[in-house]
């Protein structure tokens with residue numbers, strides 16, 4: 001993170017220290033309690049960072065203003081849940097799907113423990129991508145502000161549908177008992193770490209794929225059209241097609257993040273997916289961390305979610321009622337204020353966007369610079385022998 | 390329209406060697422007929438000028454030809470194919486590229502990157518190639534970089550290779566616009582006021598580049614320009630637009646001495 005400034009390092013360090021100290025103090029010095037707090041915390045950061053990277057593809061690189069992140073997030077979570085769960089078996093629980101048992105079709109390697117989850121994540125990404133494609137084809141030609149309104153509207157409609165259409169995903173009661181990959185193979189105590197590893201692996205995979213894409217000619221077109229669509233069109237590139245690609249890829253990533261969220265939570269309901277949690281917080285993470293930089297998205301997620309968790313921790317302390325009562329409002333206020341401060345004071349965020357060239361261009365330029373340095377060196381070594389011009 | 394029938398003097402002009410043929414082109418903005426039943430043709434291998442008073446519809450005509458605006462009516466034929474109403478990227482892919490009157494550098498990218506962006510149909514523009522076939526993408530990328538370096542040598546911007554385009558001077562931005570069009574391997578380039586705001590020295594360089602591109606590389610140049618000296622030095626023939634339509638055309642000398650042109654300019658100024 002050589003792009004990160006001193007302030008950034010300081011903030012990250014402060015959050016890290018707080019994340020260790022608060023549970024330590026709260027539990028009266030128990031290391032187990034600290035680990036018990038940190039493991040789910042980092043897991044959640046990894047999952048939300050996936051979604052923040054998805055938003056980064058849309059906003060940070062393509063310049064598309066999606067204010068309905070929660071819609072894609074939620075679709076991913078519910079799709080992953082109904083793909084991996086077993087069928088509904090009680091008259092009080094209704095939902096479509098429940099393919100988990102049938103998807104475990106490999107007769108070896110205990111495939112119920114992992115195969116449905118592979119399909120679950122893929123289906124979540126695909127469903128979210130399809131939703132994005134439909135939205136893109138109908139609304140992406142709209143002006144930026146109209147598109148933002150459309151995305152909010154679609155997210156709200158989806159939330160309403162999950163609430164009202166109880167046959168779909170059990171209405172407001174939501175889905176419980178969502179299975180987890182490999183959970184049957186480990187003790188719960190050990191499994192926490194396994195799942196943390198899975199979430200981090202997914203984050204790493206998503207990070208790599210996006211970085212590879214962005215540091216290629218594909219990413220160059222996206223960054224160009226974020227700056228000036230006319231130049232891209234004049235260069236013979238279909239602006240609309242590229243915008244659709246950026247939007248759909250970002251949505252697919254959000255869907256995959258939603259899948260991991262569903263596995264982690266084990267239980268989800270429409271109420272989980274508020275606009276505040278599912279959209280606003282993600283935006284805060286991205287713009288605070290630095291839109292246009294995937295590391296920034298991850299750092300922003302860590303800091304914002306850290307702050308969130310700190311306020312939750314503080315609520316657990318024996319504090320005057322008037323503080324405890326107000327702290328969640330204070331938290332929302334501070335996160336809102338943070339966004340405003342970042343946007344006004346330094347729109348680049350904690351880890352600003354790198355001026356990135358295609359990795360091939362990058363290496364070629366370095367090669368050229370080396371050559372130039374070499375010729376200059378020889379020129380200064382033997383000035384006498386060079387002919388006067 | 391009878392004006393189009395006037396054939397430019399001097400060169401042996403066959404009608405069939407028109408690379409661009411605009412017929413009865415009209416574009417209406419609300420009540421304003423920015424381009425109004427305008428017809429003309431541009432011959433292959435020429436540096437053709439397009440002049441006319443402010444608001445004559447020249448930029449609008451360029452926008453219509455390059456697909457950035459859709460015509461209200463009329464036809465445009467480029468290299469034997471109808472292109473009116475096609476989207477801009479499709480037209481650019483046919484080898485008809487344009488610059489912008491106000492340069493549009495991609496400021497947060499380096500000069501080299503601005504150029505490397507342009508070539509069409511790059512394998513690496515498909516994300517699965519970027520993911521799964523990096524070798525092929527890298528090879529193509531190196532070819533494109535070498536071409537971009539050659540273009541930068543040509544327009545003498547090579548020393549600014551790694552500079553952010555935002556930091557260029559006004560004149561350098563104009564050169565960057567020209568350089569970007571060259572990366573598209575064009576058959577014809579539309580230049581919208583390349584000389585505006587450019588100092589004398591740079592102007593002389595620009596004239597040299599344009600002539601070399603046309604006479605040595607065979608790229609047809611179609612240039613909107615206000616500076617009559619530049620037009621006289623560079624363009625033949627010159628097409629004059631006034632009030633959205635084709636007024637007349639001829640050699641710079643003929644155009645300069647045409648009373649219609651004088652009246653259009655003066656009339657436009659004193660209305």
Ligand SMILES: Nc1ncnc2c1ncn2[C@@H]1O[C@H](COP(=O)(O)OP(=O)(O)O)[C@@H](O)[C@H]1O
Nearest residue numbers: 418421423441442443444445446447448449450
């Ligand atoms: N997008 C637009 N909307 C409305 N009117 C326009 C638009 N573009 C150009 N015009 C009008 O069309 C006329 C021709 O403009 P333009 O093509 O820019 O002229 P020129 O380039 O010859 O100076 C002007 O009257 C201008 O105000």
Ligand SMILES: [Mg+2]
Nearest residue numbers: 447448449490
């Ligand atoms: Mg103009």
